[in-house]
Amino acid sequence: MQFLINNWMLVLLAAVSGGALLWQAMQQGGGAGVPTSEAVRLMNREKAVLIDVREAAEYAAGHAVGARSVPLAGLDGARELPANKALPVLVMCASGSRASRAAAQLRKAGYEKAQVVAGGMSAWREAGLPVNKSA
Structure with missing residues (x-):
């Protein structure tokens, strides 16, 4: 003392x-999730599916190349989710908070390999990874 x-x-x-x-x-x-470099590796080598859970307007303003748009509110039963629940699923939002909720929801639905992309689109852009804008 x-x-x-x-x-x-x-x-x-x-x-x-x-x-x-x-x-x-x-x-x-929460500090959880995979860094962008690991996300790219999972997409290239393990056929991971990248899900963007931001709203449609946010997605249209700029999204990671190859990402599927599934807003958080419509995540349950979305057709854009892979049929094979054994595939790695990477979840992304603007910074990571919505993606954390979405990943937990996906794991509960049987997607055991659902993970958050740490830092979300902010980290994706900072890493200089390709971004598409919808027309």
Whole structure:
């Protein structure tokens, strides 16, 4: 206890830096998910299906090449979902929060390999990966 009192500034600094790391993880959709490089590998080598759960207008403004548009509200029973539930399914939104909910919903529906693309479209663009815009 005496150590904490004598070194209160170090304890405060450690608490603040830990809080900052926690805040950053929460802003990135809980810190869970696969990085964009792993998402591309899964798409190329394991035939992963990329699902974009943003609204139609967001999707039209720019989406990852090869992504299928399935807004979060219409996820249950959507035709755009793969029939083969054993395939990896990568879920993407703007930043990761909607995708986390969608991935949980897909896993509950039997898509055991449903994963979030960490950072969503923001990370996809930052990585310089191809983006399409709908006409």
